[in-house]
Amino acid sequence: MAFVLTQTINGIVFGMLLFLLAAGLTLMLGTMRIVNLAHGSFYLLGGYIGYTVAQRTHNFLLACLAGLLSIAILGVLTYKTVLEKRFAKETLAQVLLTFGMLLIISDVCRWIWGGNPLAIPKPEMLQGTIYLGSIVVPLYRLAVIIIGVVILLFLWWFQEKTKYGAIVRAGVDDAEMAQGIGINISLVKTLVFSMGALLAGLAGVIGGPFVGLSVGLDIEILLLAIVVVIIGGMGSLRGALVGALLIGLIDSFGKSLLPELSIFTLFAAMVVVLALKPSGLFGTR
Amino acid sequence: MKDRKSILRIATVLVLLCLAPLFLPSYYTGLLTLILIYAIFAMSLDILQGYTGLASLGHAAFLGTAAYIVAIINVKVFHGPHFAIELLAGVLSAGIVAAIVGLIVLRNTGTYLLMILLASSMMLWGIAFKWRSLTGGDDGLPGIARPNLAFMHWNLHNTTDFYFFVLLFFVIAALLMYLVVRSSFGHTLLGIRESETRMTALGYNVWLQKYIAFIVSGIFAGLAGVMLVYYNGFVSPSELHLVTSAEVLMMVILGGVGTLFGPAIGAGIIILIKNFVSAYTEHWMIILGALYMATIMLAPRGVYRLFKRSEKRG
Numbered sequence: 001m002a003f004v005l006t007q008t009i010n011g012i013v014f015g016m017l018l019f020l021l022a023a024g025l026t027l028m029l030g031t032m033r034i035v036n037l038a039h040g041s042f043y044l045l046g047g048y049i050g051y052t053v054a055q056r057t058h059n060f061l062l063a064c065l066a067g068l069l070s071i072a073i074l075g076v077l078t079y080k081t082v083l084e085k086r087f088a089k090e091t092l093a094q095v096l097l098t099f100g101m102l103l104i105i106s107d108v109c110r111w112i113w114g115g116n117p118l119a120i121p122k123p124e125m126l127q128g129t130i131y132l133g134s135i136v137v138p139l140y141r142l143a144v145i146i147i148g149v150v151i152l153l154f155l156w157w158f159q160e161k162t163k164y165g166a167i168v169r170a171g172v173d174d175a176e177m178a179q180g181i182g183i184n185i186s187l188v189k190t191l192v193f194s195m196g197a198l199l200a201g202l203a204g205v206i207g208g209p210f211v212g213l214s215v216g217l218d219i220e221i222l223l224l225a226i227v228v229v230i231i232g233g234m235g236s237l238r239g240a241l242v243g244a245l246l247i248g249l250i251d252s253f254g255k256s257l258l259p260e261l262s263i264f265t266l267f268a269a270m271v272v273v274l275a276l277k278p279s280g281l282f283g284t285r
Numbered sequence: 286m287k288d289r290k291s292i293l294r295i296a297t298v299l300v301l302l303c304l305a306p307l308f309l310p311s312y313y314t315g316l317l318t319l320i321l322i323y324a325i326f327a328m329s330l331d332i333l334q335g336y337t338g339l340a341s342l343g344h345a346a347f348l349g350t351a352a353y354i355v356a357i358i359n360v361k362v363f364h365g366p367h368f369a370i371e372l373l374a375g376v377l378s379a380g381i382v383a384a385i386v387g388l389i390v391l392r393n394t395g396t397y398l399l400m401i402l403l404a405s406s407m408m409l410w411g412i413a414f415k416w417r418s419l420t421g422g423d424d425g426l427p428g429i430a431r432p433n434l435a436f437m438h439w440n441l442h443n444t445t446d447f448y449f450f451v452l453l454f455f456v457i458a459a460l461l462m463y464l465v466v467r468s469s470f471g472h473t474l475l476g477i478r479e480s481e482t483r484m485t486a487l488g489y490n491v492w493l494q495k496y497i498a499f500i501v502s503g504i505f506a507g508l509a510g511v512m513l514v515y516y517n518g519f520v521s522p523s524e525l526h527l528v529t530s531a532e533v534l535m536m537v538i539l540g541g542v543g544t545l546f547g548p549a550i551g552a553g554i555i556i557l558i559k560n561f562v563s564a565y566t567e568h569w570m571i572i573l574g575a576l577y578m579a580t581i582m583l584a585p586r587g588v589y590r591l592f593k594r595s596e597k598r599g
Contacts, residue, residue, distance in 0.1 A: 099531045103574030263411030278392040
């Protein structure tokens with residue numbers, strides 16, 4: 001029983017992390033039709049930048065801020081200089097452009113931070129553990145769940161309850177019409193893209209203490225985020241949440257029960273969803 | 286006139302390919318062998334990409350599966366080369382993977398399909414990476430022997446003989462793929478690329494045609510995998526990795542989507558650049574990444590088309 005509870009909590013924690021990544025990815029894909037293969041690189045680079053800041057300042061909050069801000073800026077630059085003008089509608093071009101970025105960022109990270117795995121130290125406040133019934137839970141993991149829920153609520157509130165959320169939805173439904181009534185679509189899209197990048201950068205720092213930072217993690221985490229988006233359906237935040245929790249749980253149980261074939265269990269989940277609903281659980285197409 | 290011209294051009298290329306080992310140092314003959322292998326791989330992707338309009342970021346799945354099957358048979362089952370069995374098993378296994386994956390994914394199109402294929406092939410990578418007892422995990426499977434074709438007076442450990450061995454398969458594969466895209470089936474695929482709804486209205490079973498194209502493409506990619514594993518004498522999870530899939534996609538785009546022979550040129554360019562850059566710097570990934578980005582920004586239609594266009598103008 002303790003085993004099941006521990007793995008469930010681990011799964012939810014990892015799921016929350018995946019949600020931060022997949023939320024950005026699904027918005028880019030669903031609302032802007034942009035394939036961003038560098039999303040995992042945003043995560044990793046954000047984590048590494050957070051690591052350096054945490055080393056220098058011993059302040060985890062500053063590390064988070066540095067990670068998310070730098071990646072948000074990188075997101076704006078990426079969108080403005082590379083993706084926006086000529087390639088807004090060419091999927092293949094986007095794929096190779098962002099893959100080129102993936103290669104460059106991966107090599108730059110290896111250059112600066114070396115090939116050995118690193119971990120960001122947990123903030124001092126959250127180093128302890130608490131007892132939930134019979135099991136021991138690190139405080140930090142509970143904090144990750146809380147951060148995930150807060151961001152989830154914020155995103156929901158932003159999209160459904162604010163004027164800006166309405167503008168984003170309008171831009172998605174009919175970009176030309178939205179432009180016609182005076183909405184700056186280019187600005188909206190830049191903001192959505194950089195928001196997605198920001199969440200990825202933040203996820204990199206938050207994941208730093210328990211997932212670690214290592215060469216190749218960019219593609220591994222990208223793969224998981226893509227599977228979450230496929231399962232949840234493109235463009236759906238609700239889908240990203242359900243998919244992320246599902247994949248987090250499957251990953252957690254799969255790794256402890258069938259370590260050699262853990263990735264196969266993810267594949268099985270994807271296949272089942274696609275067989276039942278080709279557009280993903282909450283996909284509209 | 287046009288036909289005679291292209292026949293002349295193909296003949297010239299063939300003669301040059303046959304004479305190449307006479308002039309080239311053995312290192313470059315080896316490199317040319319690798320280019321031919323990747324040319325088969327890139328052309329097989331073009332059947333999907335260029336002729337059917339199915340974007341794929343998971344083509345390494347077929348190359349890698351065939352490579353692993355050949356390696357496992359070679360190293361673990363027979364402890365030595367059994368060429369006919371290995372070739373058949375490799376190519377068939379790639380076809381079977383294509384048949385299974387195609388069954389699941391081909392109801393989707395466009396970006397969504399691209400992502401699903403990416404995920405599927407990376408799952409195979411994950412299995413190859415984790416299943417140590419069978420695949421050797423990260424270390425891969427070394428010590429794969431090249432086929433023994435002594436009865437044809439071929440010694441495949443010799444670079445030149447191995448080059449002609451691969452060239453033979455390249456010519457057969459290129460010819461078959463050419464026949465596929467020129468056949469009525471190939472024209473149906475072009476029709477699907479242009480408008481699925483129209484082809485459905487004309488009474489074609491669009492799903493089935495795409496499914497067959499997917500399997501055909503997978504089989505040829507498998508052939509490239511079989512050749513690659515003999516070339517390297519070694520197989521590792523990187524054969525199944527996203528990096529390989531993106532590389533072959535880049536070859537197709539660089540060469541020109543939907544030109545069949547263009548991707549072969551694209552394969553040559555990428556292999557050569559990778560080879561030279563990695564000889565000079567360990568940061569070849571930065572160069573390659575920048576090259577990908579520059580290509581898309583400067584020549585998004587491919588070099589083969591640039592070449593054809595200048596010819597028409599002139």
